[in-house]
Amino acid sequence: MAEATAAPRTLPQILRRGAIALVALLMVTGILLLGRTVRTELKELATTGSDNIEWSLSQAEVEAIAFSQEALIAARAPSVPLDLVRLRFDLLYSRVVVLQQGPVFAAMRTDPQVAEHLTKVQSFLDETATLVDGPDAQLRAALPRLSSGSDAVRSDLRDIALQGIAHFSQTSDTQREEVARTLRELALLTLGLVVLLGVTVLALMRLNTVNHRVAETEHATRARLEAILTTALDAVIVTDERGALRGGNPAAERMFGYPRAILLTRTLTDLMAPGALPDGLAPLSGCGLIESEARHSNGTMFPIELSVSNATGRNGTPICVAFVRNIAERAAADAALRRSRDTALAGEQSKAELLAVMSHEMRTPLNGLLGTLDLMRREGLNDRMQRYAGIMERSGQLLLRHVEDVLGIAQAEAGQMAIVAEPLDLNALIAELVEAQAGQAAERGNQLNAGDAVPALARVWGDPLRLRQVLLNLIGNALKFTENGSGTVEAEALDDLPLVELRVIDTGIGITEANLARIFEDFVTLDASYRRNNSGTGLGLGIARRMVRAMGGEIGVESEPGEGSLFWIRLPLAPPTDAGSAPHGLRVLLVEDNQINRFVARGMLERDGHTVTEAIDGAEGLAAAERERFDLIVMDVSMPHLDGVSATRNIRSGSGPSAATPILGLTAHAQPAEVARFRAAGMTEVLHKPVLQGELTRMIARALGTTATAPGAAAASLPTAEETLPLIDPQISGELRDAIGAQSHAQLRDALVGEAKRFFSQPHEDVGHDAHRLAGSAAVLGARALHRHLQSVELAAADPATLPRSLELAAACWKDTLPLLLPEHADRH
């Protein structure tokens, strides 16, 4: 794994190398010089320029003595032949010739004393030679003289020998000194070489120590690294720039199912699912965690998470190192969690729906009972029976109110609280309410007043029915907890028109701080300590809050115990943007089993100028569509006998005049999978309940394909529809947490963050599909504004003109939503 790099040479390294080379050169030169000197010396010692000089010097004198004796002997015995005298002379002569002519004695001969002696000897020899070479008589006569003469020559030769010995011993001393000097020089040179060698050895030893230490460190580092990689749970793979595998740890062998030897013959493509990581690893460096899909050697695919970093390998080639984690289990856990969450939410929904149906079914027979009782009291009943009937009627009325309360809650829970916005005069509405309640106020000595009329509020856009219900509830509460005091209802336009604040103020007993927090919760009654019996379900303020929220507003309270309370409502009551581009005068078939919904929808459709034909269930709707040609069909999904999905399928598959008519589905089901099913059945668009006027208008335009001609209208209508939605609905979020636990909730929240980050940062293959998926996740966690924006993106997916704007708005909304989803904030909920 560890890769050595070829480091460039540094200046000190170059200098060191130069010094070593210089030392080596010096050493070689020294050795050569030494060799040459030694060779010369050896050559001089091997040869010599002379034989035994002392022998030659002394031998001359010896021959002179021999000649002298021979001459003396011959002189005394005249009968003895002279051959021996002549022989001795010749020998003496040849000896002197050696001294006279031998190159060895040349230096010695320059000595003046030696030269003088030699001259004397030579003259004697020359003189004697004549006699020796002459006749015997002359020689014999000269013998005594020759003998004494040779004695003189002997003494000369002795002096020459002594001089010569002095001369040659001096020469020999000089020679020895020269040899000694050479040897000293040799010794010095050798010492120098030894020192040089020593220094070199030390340097090499030091170099060796350093190298050894570096090698040890590298070895330790490598061992540690390998231990880490071997024991790592995550797979680590190393590839070259072309994706060929260069290394892998045991975890990688296990994860991809290849023995090491085979793993190293694979490429990245072999390890990844087809099409995954098409550009290889290198571009992913520094991108953090990336999710992808990998392939096991047995062909199974599994999801992975990987992080990549680029590095430089041997010889400077680029390599990629990837840490890979198998997230199959995590992905499976996420999916399971999502399923259980969907199931739980669907269960909650159906429970609420059941409650709504039950309440609805209870109200009908109760109405029958009360109506009949009313009829009965008009018959001639006696007083006692009249009294009993009165009790029954009051009890019945009470029961009816309770049932309606429950129904109101249930409808809100089931998402069926229909809000019908229309132009209204808020001043008049308040005045009318105050007037109607004045009588009831007087019962407890209270006075009820309306605030000053505000001109700007004379024409606002809202649901008068719901407004009246909420205000009545608040006024009723105010009067109930006030005696001999006053109540005031006033309205104010905040920051221009969009936002209107309505206030109901009383001078009653007030509410303690502890109670303020829970006053809007269901089934809360505060009259336990109050002496009067204020019967009620405790649902009033809970319903009021749901209604206000359904209208896109907020409700709150401020109070001082003993001094009074102030309930306020803030609502967006701006008139809708002009839907001029929306189509008018369509023939619409409205298929809806719920009477109220049908009523509401009809009202909205008629307000847009359409002609409405009603059908109360799927079968009736199908029959109408077969019979007549409509421009648009609005189809509820959940209906008895034949539901909206089946009806749609039948209309589409039939050959009736409306078989190709756009169908707008209405559903309370927010599940993306469901919506996809509706579309598959043939619905052109799907609208979620509760239905809002603006949205219905826009959807109709979309369904008929007219938005393309006026995209501005649709885009402009988006903010007004969505401004009022909370970024995070604490109720939805809270209920989800209660249902699945805080930990799972946190995981879901993180999953949403991750999913959304990817959605807004990566390119899409099918933006509609992706937006749809994310919208589902957002809705589940109560990110309502984001949910709505993403739905808009999904709707705009097919429309290149509006898609960028929709995505922009969704991204902006996500930017606002994200901080609320971060753990430090989210956990405070």
Place this chain on the structure above:
Amino acid sequence: MILRYVMTLVALALWPMCATAQELAPPQGRILLTVTGTIGTTNHEDAAAFDLDMLRDLGAETFETTTIWTDGPQTFEGVTLLALLQTLGVSDGELRISAVNDYSIDLPVDEALSAGPLIAWSRNGQIMTLRDKGPLWLVYPYDADTAYQSEVTYARSVWQLDRIEVLRP
């Protein structure tokens, strides 16, 4: 040096053919050299005596060299010691070589079996007299090989040579 070895080898190769001593005629002129001792042939009492012509007949050789006793290059003419020993059938033992003044040295025959040393009778074309280191001079080609420039060789360079005794164990 190499030349010496080669010549030695040649000599050794030729040795068996010459090992047997030749018959020697008695000397006619003045006797220059007397060889005594264990020799294969004699012509004068118990010795082999040679005059100048007899030596010449053994095969005259010439070389030029400087010596430490003379001035400048010298041309020597003589017979090789090797040729003399072959004539006398001497192949081992020692030679005791003596001069007129009784100077003498011992030379192992092994070391004489090279073509180098010459028993010279003439120097620079002149017959050598007793006064001029004659009548015979055992000279080596000192310039041809530095090995000859040693005191041992100088000591063996016997001049005024007149006797050789062959000693055999």
